[in-house]
Amino acid sequence: MNEYFSFPLLGYKLKSRTKNFLVWSTISLCLFILIVVMFSNLLSAGLPEFISDMASSFPGAVTGSAEQQETMDFRDFGVNFGVCMQIMLVVGCVYASYLGASANTNGRGDSDVCFVYSLPVSRICAVLTSFAAQLITLFLHNIVVFLVSTAVLFSNNKMTYLSKVLLAVGAFFLIEIIYLAVSFLLATFMNSGSQASSISAVVVTITILFGVLGSMAKTLAILKIFSPYSYISVFGIITGESRLYVVGIAAGLLMTVISLVLSCSRYNQIDLILD
Amino acid sequence: MAIITLVKVSKYYTKRPALGDTSFAVNEGDFFGIAGPKKSGKSTIINLCMDFIRPTSGNITVMGQKSWKLSTEKKKLIGFMPSNPTYCETMKAIDVIRTAAKIKGVTDNEQVMRLCKHFNVDRNKRVGSLPLSCRKKIAIVIALMGNPKLVIMDNCFVALDKDTKNKLAHYLLDLNNKEGVTVVISDRNIDLLQQICTRIAIMRKGSLLEISEKEVLLKSDTRRISIKTSDDLSALYNLFRITEVDKDDNGYISFLYKKDINSLIGALATYNLDDLQITLPSLGDALVRFYERQLEQENGGEN
Incomplete structure (x- = not known):
C-alpha cells in the first residue's frame, strides 16, 4: 500500500489543510451571501432595469465568454441566482488552483517536505496521497457551496431550483478538478512554496482572459477552450437551459489524468523544495 | 561494510x-x-x-x-x-x-x-x-x-x-x-x-x-595557551608574532602556539600571571589550521 497510497499520510495532509479550508469556505460563504443580498436589495430598490441596461452595454465578447445572454431580466430570481453561481465557479477555480499549487506545503507556505518524504513512502505515494487530500478538500468546499445555495433557495422559497443547483455544483467540481491538476503540475516548476498564490491567480486569470479573447475574435475562437465557461454554462443550468458540455468535460478530465501522470513523473526526478 | x-x-x-x-x-x-x-x-x-x-x-x-x-x-x-x-x-x-x-x-x-x-x-x-x-x-x-x-x-x-x-x-x-x-x-x-x-x-x-x-586530527605540536593576567602582553605577542588572540568572559586570554614551548615559558616568567593553562587544541582549532592550509594552497596556486 505504501508504494502508491498511504491512509495515515492522507489523514495528515487533510488535517494540514483544515485551517486553510475553513478560511476559504468562510470567504466563499460570505461572498455568496453578499452577492445574493446585493441583488435582492437592488431588486427592491427598483434597479433591475438599470442593471439590465448596464449589462447590455458590455461588449458582447465579455458576456459571450461567460455564456450569458446579452439581455438579462434581473427581476427574475433565476437570473440573479445564475449570475451568483457564475461568480462562485470562478471562486471555486481559484481555490482549486491554489490547492494544486500548494500541495507540498503544510498550509501556510512552509514546506513539510522533509517530514513527508523522509517517511518510508515512495515519492509517487507522497504525490498521489497529496493529490487525493487536495481533491477531498475541494469536494468538501463544494459541499459547503451547495449547502449555502440550498439555504438561499430555502429562504427565498425557491426549492424548485434545488436539482439544478445540484447539477451546477457537480459540474463545478468536475471543472475545478482540471484546475487542481494543472496547478499541481505547474507547482513542479516552482522554486518556492510561497509562489502558490501567484500560480493560482495567474492560471485562473489567463484562462478567463483567453475565454474573453476567444469570444472577441473569431480567429482566436480556439482560445475559448481554456475558459471554464466553455465547459459549463452555470447560468444556463440555473435558468433551465441545461448547458453542460459533456465532451468538453470529458476532454478536461483526460487532461487531468495527463497532468497527474506528468506530475508523478516530474516529482520522481526533480529536487524537492526544502524551504 | x-x-x-x-x-x-x-x-x-x-x-x-x-x-x-x-x-x-x-x-x-x-x-x-x-x-x-x-x-x-x-x-x-x-x-x-x-x-x-x-x-x-x-x-x-x-x-x-x-x-x-x-x-x-x-x-x-x-x-x-x-x-x-x-x-x-x-x-x-x-x-x-x-x-x-x-x-x-x-x-x-x-x-x-x-x-x-x-x-x-x-x-x-x-x-x-x-x-x-x-x-x-x-x-x-x-x-x-x-x-x-x-x-x-x-x-x-x-x-x-x-x-x-x-x-x-x-x-x-x-x-x-x-x-x-x-x-x-x-x-x-x-x-x-x-x-x-x-x-x-x-x-x-x-x-x-x-x-x-x-585522534589523528588533534595530533600536532600546536598547543592552546590560556593566560590570566592584568599585565599588558603586547610585547610578548610581538616577540612571538602572535596575531590571533581570544579573550573570554572569565578574563582569560588564549592563543595557539606552535613554536618552542620553553622559549614561551621563559618569556612568560617575566610577567605576573594569575593562571596559565597549556592544553591540546580543540577540533575547532584543527579546523582553523585546515582552512589556513587550504588558503595557503589557494594563494600559492594563484601566485
Whole structure:
C-alpha cells in the first residue's frame, strides 16, 4: 500500500489543510451571501432595469465568454441566482488552483517536505496521497457551496431550483478538478512554496482572459477552450437551459489524468523544495 | 561494510558547486560527523543521501541501494531529523508523532512515550505554537522511534537547550556503542562533534577537506595557551608574532602556539600571571589550521 497510497499520510495532509479550508469556505460563504443580498436589495430598490441596461452595454465578447445572454431580466430570481453561481465557479477555480499549487506545503507556505518524504513512502505515494487530500478538500468546499445555495433557495422559497443547483455544483467540481491538476503540475516548476498564490491567480486569470479573447475574435475562437465557461454554462443550468458540455468535460478530465501522470513523473526526478 | 557511499558526487545549483566532486564512505557502526560552517555543504550531503535532491553527477548508495531507488522497507530502517522540522500546524505534537509511527510501522507505543518523556516533548501542544527547539524534539522522537539501523541528523544540536543536547548526545552514543546503530550527524559546533564522533568529515565551501579519526586530527605540536593576567602582553605577542588572540568572559586570554614551548615559558616568567593553562587544541582549532592550509594552497596556486 505504501508504494502508491498511504491512509495515515492522507489523514495528515487533510488535517494540514483544515485551517486553510475553513478560511476559504468562510470567504466563499460570505461572498455568496453578499452577492445574493446585493441583488435582492437592488431588486427592491427598483434597479433591475438599470442593471439590465448596464449589462447590455458590455461588449458582447465579455458576456459571450461567460455564456450569458446579452439581455438579462434581473427581476427574475433565476437570473440573479445564475449570475451568483457564475461568480462562485470562478471562486471555486481559484481555490482549486491554489490547492494544486500548494500541495507540498503544510498550509501556510512552509514546506513539510522533509517530514513527508523522509517517511518510508515512495515519492509517487507522497504525490498521489497529496493529490487525493487536495481533491477531498475541494469536494468538501463544494459541499459547503451547495449547502449555502440550498439555504438561499430555502429562504427565498425557491426549492424548485434545488436539482439544478445540484447539477451546477457537480459540474463545478468536475471543472475545478482540471484546475487542481494543472496547478499541481505547474507547482513542479516552482522554486518556492510561497509562489502558490501567484500560480493560482495567474492560471485562473489567463484562462478567463483567453475565454474573453476567444469570444472577441473569431480567429482566436480556439482560445475559448481554456475558459471554464466553455465547459459549463452555470447560468444556463440555473435558468433551465441545461448547458453542460459533456465532451468538453470529458476532454478536461483526460487532461487531468495527463497532468497527474506528468506530475508523478516530474516529482520522481526533480529536487524537492526544502524551504 | 559501507552503509553510505558517495562516489564522485557533485551538486550544482549555479556555476558554483554546492558540493564539489566528493567521495567517501560511512561504515556500519560508525559515529560519523560532518563539520563545517554555514554553506559548506553539510546539509547538501545529507539531503543527497535522503534523496530530497538528486546529484548533478556521481552515485550515492544507502544500505546497498541507490539513494533514489531506496525501497520503503529500507527507509523504515532510517531515522532522520531535518535541520528545520516543520509539520502540520493545527495538529498536536503527539498526533504528528503517532502519524509518523503508523507510517513507519512502529507498534511499540511504550517506546514512543518513553522517548517523548525523555526528551520532554510538549505532547499536547499544537505544533504551530511550538518554537524550533520544541519542533526539533518532535523530530528527534520520530527519528529514534522503532529500531533504526541508520540515524541521520542535520544540524543536530542547533537550537536545542543544553539539557536536550546532552541527552541526545548520550542517547546516540548508547545506540552506537550498545546496538551498533550507525549515526551520521552534522553540526557547526565542531567541539561538540569532537566529543562524540569517531570519524569526522570537514567541509568548507562545498569541498570535502578531510575525513579523519578524531585522534589523528588533534595530533600536532600546536598547543592552546590560556593566560590570566592584568599585565599588558603586547610585547610578548610581538616577540612571538602572535596575531590571533581570544579573550573570554572569565578574563582569560588564549592563543595557539606552535613554536618552542620553553622559549614561551621563559618569556612568560617575566610577567605576573594569575593562571596559565597549556592544553591540546580543540577540533575547532584543527579546523582553523585546515582552512589556513587550504588558503595557503589557494594563494600559492594563484601566485
